[in-house]
Amino acid sequence: KQEVTQIPAALSVPEGENLVLNCSFTDSAIYNLQWFRQDPGKGLTSLLLIQSSQREQTSGRLNASLDKSSGRSTLYIAASQPGDSATYLCAVRHYEAGNQFYFGTGTSLTVIP
Amino acid sequence: NAGVTQTPKFRVLKTGQSMTLLCAQDMNHEYMYWYRQDPGMGLRLIHYSVGEGTTAKGEVPDGYNVSRLKKQNFLLGLESAAPSQTSVYFCASSYSIPGLVIETQYFGPGTRLLVL
Numbered sequence A: 001k002q003e004v005t006q007i008p009a010a011l012s013v014p015e016g017e018n019l020v021l022n023c024s025f026t027d028s029a030i031y032n033l034q035w036f037r038q039d040p041g042k043g044l045t046s047l048l049l050i051q052s053s054q055r056e057q058t059s060g061r062l063n064a065s066l067d068k069s070s071g072r073s074t075l076y077i078a079a080s081q082p083g084d085s086a087t088y089l090c091a092v093r094h095y096e097a098g099n100q101f102y103f104g105t106g107t108s109l110t111v112i113p
Numbered sequence B: 001n002a003g004v005t006q007t008p009k010f011r012v013l014k015t016g017q018s019m020t021l022l023c024a025q026d027m028n029h030e031y032m033y034w035y036r037q038d039p040g041m042g043l044r045l046i047h048y049s050v051g052e053g054t055t056a057k058g059e060v061p062d063g064y065n066v067s068r069l070k071k072q073n074f075l076l077g078l079e080s081a082a083p084s085q086t087s088v089y090f091c092a093s094s095y096s097i098p099g100l101v102i103e104t105q106y107f108g109p110g111t112r113l114l115v116l
Helices: none
Strands: A004-007 A010-014 A019-025 A030-038 A044-051 A056-059 A062-067 A072-077 A086-094 A101-103 A107-112 B004-007 B010-013 B019-025 B031-038 B042-051 B054-057 B065-067 B073-078 B087-094 B111-115
Touching: A004 A086, A010 A019, A019 A030, A019 A086, A019 A107, A030 A062, A030 A072, A044 A056, A044 A062, A044 A072, A072 A086, A086 B042, A101 B042, B004 B087, B019 B031, B019 B087, B019 B111, B031 B073, B042 B065, B042 B073, B073 B087
Parallel strands: A010 A107, B010 B111
Antiparallel strands: A004 A019, A019 A072, A030 A044, A030 A086, A056 A062, A062 A072, A086 A101, A086 A107, B004 B019, B019 B073, B031 B042, B031 B087, B042 B054, B065 B073, B087 B111
């Protein structure tokens, strides 16, 4: 069974700092990996999707990388802002029958003004 | 476009009662999913559908049933609610390009369910 882990569970940084969030998964047989943002009491918003054949994706101040062989992905946020405060989740879509999605438990980010 | 909508937003049930959660999407997506989110557990897939009239079990299907009679709607039913089903339920939809697996999941705002 695929297991997805996100470390740290919580992170607090001063505004303007660059930061990295980590995601690891146990089975490399994935179609893709997706990073989401979740604000309190809200649904999830997709930030970046990386196909299994890709190494990274960029969107504005966000850069996500994928090392499928080692079962790792990172989300890099440049020049953090208070508006970046949210929970960030990663999810992998697995090859197994049913192509299920597996989510990590998330990293709660607080950017201090 | 409204995207993915969920009804109701919040509900309180007594143990043994039944209810249906409705998910609707207006993006003509083939795939739809029901997740539950619990503290410290992340999101777990309950059931999913790859097209109208088809459903399949996810990671935690016990105690739930689903139906996809119309492409735009995906219903999640609880026949006899239990306190362990207290959770936040999210619906999502996605598309896929034939020959490629390229899909982004779009999520609804969630339904908070409390079972007493």
